[in-house]
Amino acid sequence: MLPRTSPANSPETVVTTPASATIVQATELSRRFGEGDAGVDALRGVTVDFPSGRFAAIMGPSGSGKSTLMHILAGLDRPSSGSVTLDGVELSSLEDAALTKLRRDRVGFIFQTFNLLPVLSAEENILLPLSIAGRRPDSEWLARLIDAVGIRDRLSHRPAELSGGQRQRVAIARALASRPAAVFADEPTGNLDSKSSGDVLALLRHAVDEFEQTVVMVTHDAHAASFADRLLLLADGRIVHDGGAVSMEQALDLMKAAA
Amino acid sequence: MGKLILRGFAERKVRALLTGIAIALGVALMAGTYILTDTINHAFAEVFGNAYRNKAVVISEKETLGRGDGPEISILDEATVDHVRAVPGVAAASGSVQTRAALLSGSGKRLTSGGGAGLVDGVQPARFESFTAAKGHLPDAPGEVAIDQATAQRQHLKLGQRILIAGRSPARRYTISGIAKFAGAESFGGGSVALLTLAEAQYVSGEPGRYDGINVAASPGLSPSALASRIRAVLPSTLVVRTGAQEAANQTAELEEELGFLRTFLLIFAYVALVVGAFIVFNTFSITVAQRTRELGLLRTLGASRGQIMRSVVAEGLLLGVLGAVAGLFIGIGLAPALDGLFKAFGADLPDNGTVLQARTVIVSLAVGIVVTVLAGFFPALRATRVPPIAAMQEGVPAPPRPLPSRGRLIARFLGLLIVALAISAVTKSKVVLPILLILWAIRGAMLLSRARRAGQPRRCRMIPALGRGLGLIVSWRGVIGRLARENSIRQPGRTLLTALALTVGLGLVAFISVLASGAKTTIESAVARSFAGSLIVDSAQHGEGGIPAAVAPAVRSVHGVGAVTAVAFTKGTVRDLSKHGAPVIEEKSAITAVEPESFTKMYEIKWEQGSSATLRSLGERGTVISKKLASAHGLHVGDRLSVLTPSGRVVTLTVRGILEEEVLGLLRSLTISRSLAYSAFGQRQDGAAFVAYASGANGGRVEKGIDELLRREFPQTHSQTPAQFTKEESSRVNQFLLLVYVLLALSVIVSLFGIVNTLILSIYERTQELGMMRAIGASRRQIRQLIRYESLITGLIGGVLGLVIGLVGAVLVTELALSSSGYELSIPAGTLILLLAVAAAAGLLAAQIPASRAAKLNVLDALAG
Ligand SMILES: Nc1ncnc2c1ncn2[C@@H]1O[C@H](COP(=O)(O)OP(=O)(O)O)[C@@H](O)[C@H]1O
Numbered sequence A: 001m002l003p004r005t006s007p008a009n010s011p012e013t014v015v016t017t018p019a020s021a022t023i024v025q026a027t028e029l030s031r032r033f034g035e036g037d038a039g040v041d042a043l044r045g046v047t048v049d050f051p052s053g054r055f056a057a058i059m060g061p062s063g064s065g066k067s068t069l070m071h072i073l074a075g076l077d078r079p080s081s082g083s084v085t086l087d088g089v090e091l092s093s094l095e096d097a098a099l100t101k102l103r104r105d106r107v108g109f110i111f112q113t114f115n116l117l118p119v120l121s122a123e124e125n126i127l128l129p130l131s132i133a134g135r136r137p138d139s140e141w142l143a144r145l146i147d148a149v150g151i152r153d154r155l156s157h158r159p160a161e162l163s164g165g166q167r168q169r170v171a172i173a174r175a176l177a178s179r180p181a182a183v184f185a186d187e188p189t190g191n192l193d194s195k196s197s198g199d200v201l202a203l204l205r206h207a208v209d210e211f212e213q214t215v216v217m218v219t220h221d222a223h224a225a226s227f228a229d230r231l232l233l234l235a236d237g238r239i240v241h242d243g244g245a246v247s248m249e250q251a252l253d254l255m256k257a258a259a
Numbered sequence B: 001m002g003k004l005i006l007r008g009f010a011e012r013k014v015r016a017l018l019t020g021i022a023i024a025l026g027v028a029l030m031a032g033t034y035i036l037t038d039t040i041n042h043a044f045a046e047v048f049g050n051a052y053r054n055k056a057v058v059i060s061e062k063e064t065l066g067r068g069d070g071p072e073i074s075i076l077d078e079a080t081v082d083h084v085r086a087v088p089g090v091a092a093a094s095g096s097v098q099t100r101a102a103l104l105s106g107s108g109k110r111l112t113s114g115g116g117a118g119l120v121d122g123v124q125p126a127r128f129e130s131f132t133a134a135k136g137h138l139p140d141a142p143g144e145v146a147i148d149q150a151t152a153q154r155q156h157l158k159l160g161q162r163i164l165i166a167g168r169s170p171a172r173r174y175t176i177s178g179i180a181k182f183a184g185a186e187s188f189g190g191g192s193v194a195l196l197t198l199a200e201a202q203y204v205s206g207e208p209g210r211y212d213g214i215n216v217a218a219s220p221g222l223s224p225s226a227l228a229s230r231i232r233a234v235l236p237s238t239l240v241v242r243t244g245a246q247e248a249a250n251q252t253a254e255l256e257e258e259l260g261f262l263r264t265f266l267l268i269f270a271y272v273a274l275v276v277g278a279f280i281v282f283n284t285f286s287i288t289v290a291q292r293t294r295e296l297g298l299l300r301t302l303g304a305s306r307g308q309i310m311r312s313v314v315a316e317g318l319l320l321g322v323l324g325a326v327a328g329l330f331i332g333i334g335l336a337p338a339l340d341g342l343f344k345a346f347g348a349d350l351p352d353n354g355t356v357l358q359a360r361t362v363i364v365s366l367a368v369g370i371v372v373t374v375l376a377g378f379f380p381a382l383r384a385t386r387v388p389p390i391a392a393m394q395e396g397v398p399a400p401p402r403p404l405p406s407r408g409r410l411i412a413r414f415l416g417l418l419i420v421a422l423a424i425s426a427v428t429k430s431k432v433v434l435p436i437l438l439i440l441w442a443i444r445g446a447m448l449l450s451r452a453r454r455a456g457q458p459r460r461c462r463m464i465p466a467l468g469r470g471l472g473l474i475v476s477w478r479g480v481i482g483r484l485a486r487e488n489s490i491r492q493p494g495r496t497l498l499t500a501l502a503l504t505v506g507l508g509l510v511a512f513i514s515v516l517a518s519g520a521k522t523t524i525e526s527a528v529a530r531s532f533a534g535s536l537i538v539d540s541a542q543h544g545e546g547g548i549p550a551a552v553a554p555a556v557r558s559v560h561g562v563g564a565v566t567a568v569a570f571t572k573g574t575v576r577d578l579s580k581h582g583a584p585v586i587e588e589k590s591a592i593t594a595v596e597p598e599s600f601t602k603m604y605e606i607k608w609e610q611g612s613s614a615t616l617r618s619l620g621e622r623g624t625v626i627s628k629k630l631a632s633a634h635g636l637h638v639g640d641r642l643s644v645l646t647p648s649g650r651v652v653t654l655t656v657r658g659i660l661e662e663e664v665l666g667l668l669r670s671l672t673i674s675r676s677l678a679y680s681a682f683g684q685r686q687d688g689a690a691f692v693a694y695a696s697g698a699n700g701g702r703v704e705k706g707i708d709e710l711l712r713r714e715f716p717q718t719h720s721q722t723p724a725q726f727t728k729e730e731s732s733r734v735n736q737f738l739l740l741v742y743v744l745l746a747l748s749v750i751v752s753l754f755g756i757v758n759t760l761i762l763s764i765y766e767r768t769q770e771l772g773m774m775r776a777i778g779a780s781r782r783q784i785r786q787l788i789r790y791e792s793l794i795t796g797l798i799g800g801v802l803g804l805v806i807g808l809v810g811a812v813l814v815t816e817l818a819l820s821s822s823g824y825e826l827s828i829p830a831g832t833l834i835l836l837l838a839v840a841a842a843a844g845l846l847a848a849q850i851p852a853s854r855a856a857k858l859n860v861l862d863a864l865a866g
């Protein structure tokens, strides 16, 4: 298993990390669902950037627009107004096919419900984005990845034969397999017990620290937020807090204040 | 609860629609069949009614052996007519002639649509004639002919044009003097009619001076039935006297009987389509019940009883059945003309005025459609009642596995099967039955074993995963999408099996029939090659016109370069076994072949069970040679005496001189007699065919040309064929029938397409989230489409392979068990069978079109939300 870093106890490490290039940039994003009076403004003017090689957590009450923001950042949804640039590409100018290609090559996804294909083995699931793209895996990278997620002895198993934590670790390996510019995780620990949650979060932390991946994670869980370098708080479609790493207690306090 | 059913129905619109169509198509063919046959029947009833309206009494000959088997020489002549005229109360009487003949244009082209036989009618005195002249006049001189309006229009015939008519005599030319219209009805049932003077009609019928009926008019005030009994009293009992109305009813009834064959033939295909539809209903309901497990569990938790659950699912089936059957009935009304067109395309001309929708059609179609649907939905309903309330809380509560049969039962079953297989093998002397049964048993055993190994786990179908994996190789080289399709297609083996089986039914029948037909063609081919030693076969140019005039054989004999001609005639008789007590009838309508023994033995190789060519040559007028089948069925031996009642009512006594081995060409039938006996005692007037051998040293090509010239000039109703041409024509006849069967089976295949579409849509619905994830991580729409297409392709191929195997095994078994003893050969049409797999693949791809584009259009976010 990975060495368990405890970011809450050493917030300085984050501060000393040199500032790096912006990988995802959102400007004045708003998103309205529905028309007229019945319409809901999920986002109301969100401007935010995510530097490369950092781990950001987005928190906020239910319905505050976290998922909507993430979907738009990842090219799964389009904003009503505002723009997103991902790895130098302006998303609003892209057609569906180009967006698909962008997601395939530059974005990694981690879902709350794992979303592994039940008919494929763990290894095949990990390789799925590459297979879909018709790309050959980089075997050295793959070996590192598999060791990092610690499922080498489970590679030929199907998801049904894995525990929830193992499944999510497979899903993380899948998200990292193509070395994406950014990994988006929507409540990755929402369906896990606390032990498995810890493993998964440590793994994400490891991906940022060792593999220099950029991770944006939406979470409900203050403990999860404490693994990140940065905490964003969303309320009612607006960013109400944007700061450095926090401990679990600090995160809880911030949440209370925002609610 | 009722509300819940309706709500559920509305929610599952697409599946209800697709399943409804699957039922509707079968019902449509059923309704269409009834409507078509009723319409034809009605049209003919109208024709007959009109034809006999102006005839108080009609006299005809009694047909000794039943319908269509009357003597060929009629006993009705002008003397009989005079005899009738003398009966008090007879206002008028006239002999009538109606016969089949080839109607040809001046240049020898057939005038009948579909190339069938035309009808030649002798013109009656005005009071009896059912035709009136629409243009010109009905013939009153020997060289004149009137042709029916529909034919004239179709063939662009004008007054003054000359046509050729050839029945049982050499052809004659006639000038069109009139265009005739059938009185009081729109059409004359679709056939072509040529009207000649009575004497000319008699010439064409080959019986100058003879009539085949007498029309009688009654004096004013005398009822037809009273007149009929007066006439009956003075005529011999070999004549039948009916009132015009009785005659019309009689002919209608006979036609109805013939239409019965057509109806049954078509209904078979309707039932096949309904079986396929039932598969689809069963499958759809099973899937729905599985998908609703939680909902059903919840209903049970909330206090719904099993009965209520049962009723709700059955009611859904009932609603579906009603909607499907009603839709099918309406489609059937539209389908009837299409069926009519289909038969026209295959050369059968059927009248088609109006559409007859009988109450019976409505009731039977609706009842069958509804019952099939409800029955097919019943078992899934039963499964629905077994869903425990706890299912509301859990995901996927599996049904308990079916228990394995005990070892004792297995052994008992195996022994039973072995005994049956050995018995069949012993009786039929077939070598393949035992191996096939053993292989089937081995497969079954392997399945049981693997089930036993997995005992305790839910029962899983093993064959489909194996098949799916194997066939999946076809697409699995296409990278991960192919690999996924392969896995997905066997994810729910039971569901895939049912979906594929729907396709299997249609394709299996195609395979079965194509193998049998291929065997038939090979059998004919090799039998002709083996048996026929002559150079040419002369027979009727058109199937269905019967034989060739008796004058053909002598005429051909006189062609320069012809060495020998032997004529073969076919007749019938009722055979009694005189060597048994009470002389029991052993065959009611025995098929009898009449040959010219001396020349026949030179041109046809006979396989003897008992006897030799010498036996046949010394047959004489009192001897017969019988088939082995007849001999073994009735224990007949050489030397036994038989009596035969001939079509002309005479009884002849024959002695069995020899026994023939099975004869696949069907040339030598139950009894073989000498042709001269057939002509003297059986009323025979024409031959079935004539075989020709060239003189040694003659130039074959030139002789054939000479014969063809003669036939074209004098006997255009006949043609000559080399053995190879004959074989080819027989093959093409088989092919035509095959094509008709394929067209009709295509409906079942189409029905199964709806099943595939339905299953795909349902499985896409279940996998929405999965597909959304794939799109999110970068699968293109095209890849999603491909995935669904490949899955469907694999399902289609599973159906095709199963159909192929079942059809092939079935055909091999039938050939070996039932047909090989009569000389039938097995032949496997590899090309057709490969094509069949291609059709299965195409069916899969076609069915995937809509589901695939639906899947590709899924919105990623909606899909992810599940
Ligand atoms: N597809 C949608 N259609 C309509 N409303 C939506 C849709 N998606 C999200 N919303 C609304 O937008 C708001 C933000 O939703 P979401 O981003 O899912 O919140 P969070 O993830 O923070 O719980 C909520 O009020 C939600 O109801």
Ligand SMILES: [Mg+2]
Pocket: A066, A067, A068
């Ligand atoms: Mg959310």
